[in-house]
Amino acid sequence: MKRLFFSTIFLIAGAISATAQNDAITRFFDQYADDERFTVVFIAPKLFQLAAKIETDDEDWNNIRDVVKDLSGLRVLVADSIADGMSLYKAALLKVPANEYSELLTVREKDENVRIWTKDSGNIIEELLLLVGKPDEFVLLSFTGKIDLDKISALSKVLDVEGAKELEKIKTTKH
Amino acid sequence: MSTMKIIYFLTAFLLTINVLQAQDYGLYWKYKDYNGAIAVSIPRWASTIATAFVEERDDRKLLRKIHKTRVLFFEEESPFTDRDMKRFVKKSKRRGLDELVTVRTEKTHVRILAKSKGNTIKKVVVLFCSSEGAGLVSLKGKFRLDEINKVIEKSRKEGKKKDGSPNIPDILKVPVIRA
Numbered sequence: 001m002k003r004l005f006f007s008t009i010f011l012i013a014g015a016i017s018a019t020a021q022n023d024a025i026t027r028f029f030d031q032y033a034d035d036e037r038f039t040v041v042f043i044a045p046k047l048f049q050l051a052a053k054i055e056t057d058d059e060d061w062n063n064i065r066d067v068v069k070d071l072s073g074l075r076v077l078v079a080d081s082i083a084d085g086m087s088l089y090k091a092a093l094l095k096v097p098a099n100e101y102s103e104l105l106t107v108r109e110k111d112e113n114v115r116i117w118t119k120d121s122g123n124i125i126e127e128l129l130l131l132v133g134k135p136d137e138f139v140l141l142s143f144t145g146k147i148d149l150d151k152i153s154a155l156s157k158v159l160d161v162e163g164a165k166e167l168e169k170i171k172t173t174k175h
Numbered sequence: 176m177s178t179m180k181i182i183y184f185l186t187a188f189l190l191t192i193n194v195l196q197a198q199d200y201g202l203y204w205k206y207k208d209y210n211g212a213i214a215v216s217i218p219r220w221a222s223t224i225a226t227a228f229v230e231e232r233d234d235r236k237l238l239r240k241i242h243k244t245r246v247l248f249f250e251e252e253s254p255f256t257d258r259d260m261k262r263f264v265k266k267s268k269r270r271g272l273d274e275l276v277t278v279r280t281e282k283t284h285v286r287i288l289a290k291s292k293g294n295t296i297k298k299v300v301v302l303f304c305s306s307e308g309a310g311l312v313s314l315k316g317k318f319r320l321d322e323i324n325k326v327i328e329k330s331r332k333e334g335k336k337k338d339g340s341p342n343i344p345d346i347l348k349v350p351v352i353r354a
Contacts, residue, residue: 034279036281039279040279041278042277047275050289053320054320055321
């Protein structure tokens with residue numbers, strides 16, 4: 001009985017802790033959702049579901065559809081002319097729970113910092129998190145769903161969002 | 176007896192008003208008579224008549240699917256308050272509309288919501304609000320995704336790039352506006 005009680009407590013504590021970690025990123029998005037220095041974009045799963053049903057003869061679109069059909073959400077937080085890009089980058093960096101996300105890519109070029117993390121469940125990538133920090137620019141982008149790293153870079157062509165071009169780097173790293 | 180009749184009449188009247196307002200979650204009915212408002216409500220028969228002036232068969236078919244269109248537009252400033260926006264989203268979710276896209280850049284908010292069942296889109300609502308104006312477009316009908324595919328396919332063929340490369344449907348291009 002005691003064992004059952006403690007294991008239940010342990011499970012509840014584990015679940016709360018996992019939610020809290022995930023919430024850290026969500027809270028970061030929410031914190032700046034109404035800040036006018038930022039552009040905020042949220043694409044709901046429903047749009048991805050609808051877009052996946054659109055069939056055309058276009059080869060490019062069909063490639064994108066392959067990626068889109070497994071996605072369940074996109075959140076973007078962009079600021080392209082701010083003074084504290086690097087401090088925001090560092091603040092966001094601290095919010096990413098290291099035990100939950102595994103680092104996929106790190107690039108540091110002059111004053112530009114790019115980091116990409118993935119959150120895996122078995123062999124499936126459930127979330128891709130992209131963080132870009134420059135002195136005057138900040139990008140936080142989160143894809144959720146069933147993500148194929150080989151195909152996700154195709155989205156950089158259609159997403160008219162600052163920082164999305166960094167997704168191309170995944171392709172470069174993979175090959 | 177007459178008092179009872181009045182009560183019944185008032186109850187029926189209030190319920191009717193409530194149902195009418197519910198169609199566009201209060202915003203249209205609240206602001207349509209405001210100073211500077213451009214409010215248009217197009218019933219189904221008007222859309223059907225309008226099909227007579229459309230040349231393409233597919234476009235005509237799609238236009239016939241529109242049951243009701245409502246447009247509310249403010250050119251100079253937005254009368255919508257934050258409370259209005261929050262209530263709008265809350266009410267629309269309660270009535271089965273899913274939020275598809277939300278974009279906020281500086282003082283501009285854009286929300287696109289839709290109600291769908293299987294492969295049919297039953298309602299699309301676009302709400303935008305900025306310091307320079309605001310608007311609400313509500314489209315009620317029965318649009319099958321294969322019909323939308325046809326229109327996209329047609330516009331893709333017509334709007335081919337100069338270098339001959341195929342155009343990707345713009346559905347995923349997020350409308351980020353920058354100053």
